[in-house]
Amino acid sequence: MNSKPTKLDRQLKPRSGVMDRRTRTPTEPSPHSVEKLLHELRVHQIELEMQNEELQHARVSLEASHNRYLNLYEFAPVGYLTLTPEGKIIEINLTAAALLGVERNNLVNRHFAGLVVPKDSDRWHRLLKNILEHEGEQKNFELMLKRDDSYIHARLDCLPVITDDQTPVLRITLTDISESKRAEEELRIAAVAFEAQEGIMITNADKVMLRVNRAFTDITGYSAEELVGQMPHMFKSGRHSETFYAEMWECINRTGSWQGEIWDRRKSGDIYPKWVTITAVKDSDGTVTHYVGLHTDISTRKASEEVIKQLAYYDPLTALPNRRLLMDRLQQALAASARSKKYGALLFIDLDNFKSLNDHLGHDMGDVLLQQVAQRLIDCVREGDTVSRQGGDEFIVMLEDLSGSTEEAAAKAKTIGEKIITSLNQAYQLTSHEYRNTPSIGITLFINHQHEINMLLKRADIAMYGAKAAGRNTLRFFDQNMQEAVTARAALEADLRFALTKNQFRLYFQRQARHDGQTIGAEALLRWKHPKRGFVSPLEFIPLAEEIGLIIPIGQWVLETACAQLKRWESHPQTCNLQLAVNVSAHQFHQPDFTEHVFAILNKTAIKAHRLKLEFTESLVFDDIDDTIAKMQVLKKIGVSFSIDDFGTGYSSLTYLTQLPFDQLKIDQSFVRNIGVKSTDTVIVQTIIGMATNLGMDIIAEGVETEEQLAFLELHGCHIYQGNLIGKTMPQEEFERSLGI
Known part of the structure; x- marks a missing residue:
């Protein structure tokens, strides 16, 4: 490559035609020419030195400028990221890495979507697509980004651009707005709290009302416009002395707060009680700037307390x-x-x-x-x-x-x-x-x-x-005798509670026979063999069991034991056809699951249902007639039979009696005992027999003790009997021996 000769080059070039005489070369320059040439060389050298110094200064300035740019970029108050159209991070400053809590090296080439919390993930992908479709248009939005085990609220300013090498990228400015979000949330909470049901009054340090909430206006009856700018003493009821208020403010000034009950006056003039809490608000120097009062109308509560007092004592x-x-x-x-x-x-x-x-x-x-x-x-x-x-x-x-x-x-x-x-x-x-x-x-x-x-x-x-x-x-x-009787009853009650678990109950049986002497069944009768007192009369312990709630488990034991006995009797010709009558108490019968319990026992023992007869007293029948009818009909369908016990001693209703599926009426022994002795009872026995016959029911008389009673009953149409004349009450073994087993 040829370049144009400089002035210095031309001066240094030998002049044509001037030769040294000895060598026939051109002649040497004159001293004046050399001096001039040297001067020009020095000037040129100075110029080069100056140009080199300028270049050095320029390079230093450029490096300083580059360092300033790097510092501004790396340590800017906001984060900067550059993303590919697919959302991969290709560049990120230190501020953004610090905001995300991840080393920068671990962020480059990572997809930004991995930094978005799961609930915002789909939204990020939609936003990314939308941004890339609008080249050169800046988009702003908020996302929640992961940071360690927590997250930050972030504002993203996004701008899609084309680089010098025609590569599309996404420039993002990342700002942590978590604090402002928390502040907004606290403001929302404060706003909601301010409009809570509790009345709130805010005053300045001079006790001039600045703001009240809706609950406060509802309590006092004044509007906010009527209250702002006024002093709280406008509510005074006159029930408190100046000393009361002085002590209240002395407490506030000393401790920063006070609470207590105050009687105030509403706009209507009504005087009412309220519970007040006053708190002083202080600045960083400890100077009071405001007072906040919380007011709760307790007039309804005070009225309720009076009602409660009445209920508490009357x-x-x-x-x-x-x-x-x-x-x-x-x-x-x-x-x-x-x-x-x-x-x-x-x-x-x-x-x-x-x-x-x-x-x-x-x-x-x-x-x-x-x-x-x-x-x-x-x-x-x-x-x-x-x-x-x-x-x-x-x-x-x-x-x-x-x-x-x-x-x-x-x-x-x-x-x-x-x-x-x-x-x-x-x-x-x-x-x-x-x-x-x-x-x-x-x-x-x-x-x-x-x-x-x-x-x-x-x-x-x-x-x-x-x-x-x-x-x-x-x-x-x-008197003392009464006390001793009560003490004995308490001891009996304590023993009764353990009688079932200690296997102290026994079933005894009494024959039920026809007039020809044939045994057709028996009644199961409960006996309690006390370890110290011997046999306790059923008249003594059954009412007690009713009273203390033990009659239900005891009754269930009787029913289960009786059915198990029927099952054992199936293997003997003398007892395989016997029907066993079991007394059921009102408490037991009216249990919601009584019929299910009977079904379960029949299934467990696998006996024929018609061999079980349930005996009810009149009081049981009429305690809840609808429940009685419903349960009897359910059990009647599977073959269980029913007898009404002690008939004539209660308040029987013939109307209900015709609706109930009874198979048998049992004449109470108190009437049988008076046959031929008391004319009214004799007539009652005849009436019961006639009624049972007309209703198509069997009739059985209990307590038959004499031949005269038996003859009277047979004469008037009662052909089934129970009593000591027929057979006394016996334990299982003795009863079975009497039948020849």
């Missing part, structure tokens, strides 16, 4: 003092008797057969009766005495200041008790029904603090049960 049905208030008054009465040295008395009153009223006329009628009883009791006592309802049909009357003499105090208590009996014996008008009821009353005296309150109540209760045992509609005083 019976809601009769408005009489309840047990809690009685206990309080009894404590005071004991203290008063200690000072006066005079006896008081407790009368425990229980209505006889109250359950029967509820069952037959309904609980509404029962409530009407209790209200009328309460009023009659109040009318029977002095003004200073206490009449209390304990619950159900139990009432207690507390008499005070009777006498210093035991005999005189007892006489006065007895007089009032008899007055109560007379009053409660009078007919009650229960809407359209006239009803009569009787009470049983137990009485115990008290003076000073000789006995604890609970012991006094227990004594009155024991005496009441003594009145019931004496035939009801009477009164009894507590």
Whole structure:
């Protein structure tokens, strides 16, 4: 490549025609020419040095500029990323890597989608597609990105561009907006909280109201416009002294808050109670800037407290003092008797057969009766005495200041008790029904603090049960014999609870035979062999089992044991056709799963259902007639037969009797015993036999003891008997021997 010669080159080139004489070469330049040439060389050298220095300065400036750019890029307050159209990261600054919590080397060539939380994944792919379809157009949106075990809220500013080498890429600016998101969330929560049901008032440091919420305006009756700019003293009710408010603000200034009950005045003028919490808001220097008051209207709660107080101390049905208030008054009465040295008395009153009223006329009628009883009791006592309802049909009357003499105090208590009996014996008008009821009353005296309150109540209760045992509609005083009887009953109850698990029950059997002497069946009778007391009478333990809820498991054991016995008898000719009667209690029969339980026993023992006969009392039948009919019909379909026991002793309804699928009526032994002795009972026996015959039912008489009774029954059409004349009640082994097994 040829280049144009410079001035210096031309000067250095030998001149043509000037030769050295010795060599015939051109002649040498003159001293002046050389000097000039040297000068030009120095100038040229200086110029080169200057140009080199300028280049060096330019290079240093360029490097400094490049470093500044790198610092700005790498450590910018926002993240920068470059993505391929497929979403792969090809470039990322340190800020973006720090925001994502990942080393930069581990991000390059990684798909950005892997950084997006799962719930935003589909959205990211849709956004990426949309961005790439609009080249040169910037798009802004928010995503949630992963960061370690958490996440960040990020704002992405995206711009699709074409690089110098014509490669399409996506430039992204990444901003962490997590803090602003949290701030927005807190503002939303604060806004919702401010409009909560609790009234809120905000004042400045001078106690001028700046803002109130809707709940506060609802409580006070003022609008927000009426309140802003006013002072809170506009709500004063006049019920609090200036000292009260001074102490309140002293507490706020000292501790930063106060809470308590305040009576304020609404816009309407109504004075109402509210619970207030006032908190001082301070700046970083500790200077109070605002006060925030939380106000809760407690007028409804205060009214409810009064109602609760009434409910806590008074019976809601009769408005009489309840047990809690009685206990309080009894404590005071004991203290008063200690000072006066005079006896008081407790009368425990229980209505006889109250359950029967509820069952037959309904609980509404029962409530009407209790209200009328309460009023009659109040009318029977002095003004200073206490009449209390304990619950159900139990009432207690507390008499005070009777006498210093035991005999005189007892006489006065007895007089009032008899007055109560007379009053409660009078007919009650229960809407359209006239009803009569009787009470049983137990009485115990008290003076000073000789006995604890609970012991006094227990004594009155024991005496009441003594009145019931004496035939009801009477009164009894507590004495030691009663206490011993109650103690024995408690011991019997404790033993009864373990009798079933300790295998102390036995089934005994009594023959049922036709007039020709042929045994057709037996009745299974429960016996309890106590390890110390021997055999306990069923009349003693069965009512107790009913009362304490053990009759259901005991009844199930009887039914299972009886069916198992029928199964064993199938293998003997003398017993394979016997029918076994089993008594079922009302509690057991009215269990929801009674029929299922019978089915299960029949299936388990694999006996023929017609060999099982269930005996019911009249009270069971009429406790819940619809349930009785439904269950009897279900069991009747599979062959189980039914007998109504003790017929004629209750309140039988012939209308219901015709609807029930009974196979047999059993004449109660109390009527059989009086055949030929009491003419009315003799007539009743004849009537029962005739009715059973007309209804197509078998008739069986129990308690047959004499030949005269047997002859009378046979003469009048009863041909099946049970009683000691036919065969006494025997244990299984003896019963089987009597049949020749």
